[in-house]
Amino acid sequence: MRLYNHPTAEEFVLERIFHALSDPVRLEIVRSLSCVTEATCGELDGGRPKSSMSHHFRILREAGLVHTRVAGTVHQNTLRRAELDARFPGLLNAILAQTGR
């Protein structure tokens, strides 16, 4: 069983959050996770190749946006909303409020 490292809220870096959100696939994952309690990688991949999705999830985890929990054979992902809100007040809500491109 593979375990993932996640930064603590104190280790979050604003620029790293923005880098994670600078890609449409990753922004879409964050949007999707904001609507559910948790979701597997498979539920979030939109049919994209697994190798490319692993890269995107790694960037999201390293930025502190997403927590990945290994549950048997599936990986359950959650948005670290409470910690992000505490560290960067109002930021995630302002981002998720944007609908247009």
Place this chain on the structure above:
Amino acid sequence: MRLYNHPTAEEFVLERIFHALSDPVRLEIVRSLSCVTEATCGELDGGRPKSSMSHHFRILREAGLVHTRVAGTVHQNTLRRAELDARFPGLLNAILAQTGR
């Protein structure tokens, strides 16, 4: 005299805004410009090499964050705040409200 191209507000792309803000130098330029009406590149470069700053200003312009006006021999930069607020309500304020790293 060199003129710069700037995207219209309709051409702004959220992911491009985030890319522009994913670098500490560019984030600092945006913060600095939020406090003044306009500023020259020299006032904003923090002693960094001109070639590297040209790159940063280009990324900021292409994202729609910064407008550069050529005034004689100097380049005056402004934050496109009104257009950004109209296109992405609340986003810039939420970003500028973050102080910690």
